[in-house]
Amino acid sequence: MKPALPREHDRQVALVELVNRVLDRGVVVSGEIVVSVADIDLLYINLNLLLSSVETLRDDPSRATKAGDT
């Protein structure tokens, strides 16, 4: 198994941090927020999984097709 490069890992952390912050922080003027996620931690975990999946597919694009076939 190929070890993750720290720089790539840091890039992923930065993206997760950004998304998490934009969804969870900032001025709230309206109660009508689309992302009305009460438990932001769940979203955070899902984003981590999603980003990991994206990286996996980038490494081996054929997996996307295989996944789509099943």
Next chain:
Amino acid sequence: MGAYLYCVVPSGHAPPTGLGGLDRVEVELLEAGSVAAWWAELPRPPRATIEHVQTHDTVVRRATTDVVTPLPARFGQWFPEPATLAARVGESAAAYGGALAAVAGAAEFGVVIRAVTAPVQARAARSQESSMGDSPAASDVGASRGRAYLRALAESHDHSRRARERALCVQQELGGAVEHLVRDARPLEVSQPGDDVARVVHLVEGARAADYVAAVRTFNRPGVRLVLTGPSPPYSFAP
């Protein structure tokens, strides 16, 4: 036509001409009392995708200059009419004015403190396999596996507790090391499972950003690794 909010800015701080936001709709200025808002027409609330979140952030970043730092709006705030948006922002104009002054000329940096010790789960699995192989009698296998499982569980909890304590200690030391470079600091909640053990955000003036980055990058402590993010708009310091 609906209105989507990007950020709150000082009155008169207009977006550059042609700046496109979500759905490539041009971002406009809307005065709201003593402050103003960057907004754009949007027929419906946006879907929460990574691309949309990044677009929202890009627009907010464009509102940042050497002297103006916007108050970023949390993603997803949509109003049925621009007038409703202006009224809601105007209601809190005094508070937003004070917050804009507090973040002016500064940016947010984040530090994620992560444990670098070997995962306990791997050691637990090896321990379990080993205990199974050592047990000659079939009746002992179950008890042995149970003991190994409980040992692994206890070890995992102990590891998490130690990592958390260590990270909080490092977070305090880091706070002391950069105290003279930051305008404000806030620890962020970490409750997800995994190896993120502490997170903190710092509000740093533009003139001190380079020194701050250098200080964090040269801050080394055994057992943890620091990941620095930013600069970004001050999402964590918005009221």
